[in-house]
Amino acid sequence: MGVETLTMISATPSPFARMNRIALHEKGIPFELQNEVPWDSTTATRNYNPLEKLPILLFPDSENQEPVYDSAHIQNFIVTKYADKSPKLVTGDxxxxxxxxxxxxxxxxxxxxxxxxxxxxxxxxxxxxxxxxxxxxxxxxxxxxxxxxxxxxxxxxxxxxxxxxxxxxxxxxxxxxxxxxxxxxxxxxxxxxxxxxxxxxxxxxxxxxxxxxxxxxxxxxxxxx
Ligand SMILES: N[C@@H](CCC(=O)N[C@@H](CS)C(=O)NCC(=O)O)C(=O)O
The missing domain is CATH 1.20.1050.10 (Glutathione S-transferase Yfyf (Class Pi); Chain A, domain 2)
Incomplete structure (x- = not known):
């Protein structure tokens, strides 16, 4: 099954977003980066996350898949949703x-x-x-x-x-x-x-x-x- 291009709302220094970006790259899941400064008044983060924080993962099929936020939750989402893609990034135990x-x-x-x-x-x-x-x-x-x-x-x-x-x-x-x-x-x-x-x-x-x-x-x- 092909994977559509996702969007990752990120910030260039963000270690939280970095974890998710690494997992997406490792699994070969295509995504576009939308770099933001989440503390600036113009940030789009609040459109997708009530906590106004990034990282946020967005999906082309936004009607069926809501934005996913919080780095740890995104990481768990990636390993669960894309479990068929190597590396698995979990042990299976x-x-x-x-x-x-x-x-x-x-x-x-x-x-x-x-x-x-x-x-x-x-x-x-x-x-x-x-x-x-x-x-x-x-x-x-x-x-x-x-x-x-x-x-x-x-x-x-x-x-x-x-x-x-x-x-x-x-x-x-x-x-x-x-x-x-x-x-x-x-x-x-x-x-x-x-x-x-x-x-x-x-x-x-x-x-x-x-x-x-x-x-x-x-x-x-x-x-x-
Ligand atoms: N625990 C959160 C922390 C995320 C976080 O603090 N992100 C920063 C950017 S590196 C942010 O968006 N801060 C905006 C704010 O705190 O309002 C996660 O892991 O996703």
Missing amino acids: INLDLKARQLLTLSEGVLDAFVLIFWESKRPENKQSAEWLARQQRKIDGGLAAFESLCQSRQPKSSEYIINDTYTIADIAIACATAQIDFGSMRPGWREKYPELAKWYTKMEERDTFKKTYPVMFEVKDSVV
Whole structure:
């Protein structure tokens, strides 16, 4: 069965959209990018997602398929709806796939903390909450420590992937979360602190689908805070 061209509402630096773009590229599902700045007043995100956030996946047959939003949900949608397309990005084992989804949620949470820190840091210094920032920073440290531990305990040891020897949505999610910390220079020296994660991540970023989706910064025109 052929697949019609989908539309992915994305932002050039968005790690959330990046996960979905990588999954679509890996599976060879054709899509057009509609790049947006979701915080600008002109954004189309609110036409499709009451939360006014991207990524959002749109379908040519909009009468029968509503927009799909939230990166983790889109990822699950892609692996379920296009299960016949390789790579499957899931293992087929219920428990392992539940673990992959848990790691997707963990990565999404790390990235949510990243975005909150980004915006809190943009407020005038006397309006920023040091406690709030510290709370979000803890989530990033917790996530990175968990990623390092997963990389250290990989089975088999020679595997390129987090869950056994299968390439899954967990690999994409953890690599995209790690990339954003690196891209945003959030944790200088992280490679030394988390050496197994650094080794694993470097290899993941060599994939074509990762190379062509690496984040690119954008400018936010409107004041949103
Ligand atoms: N947890 C959401 C987060 C998505 C998110 O924060 N997207 C940002 C762009 S990278 C956004 O659209 N923010 C607009 C807003 O928060 O109003 C997901 O995984 O889809």
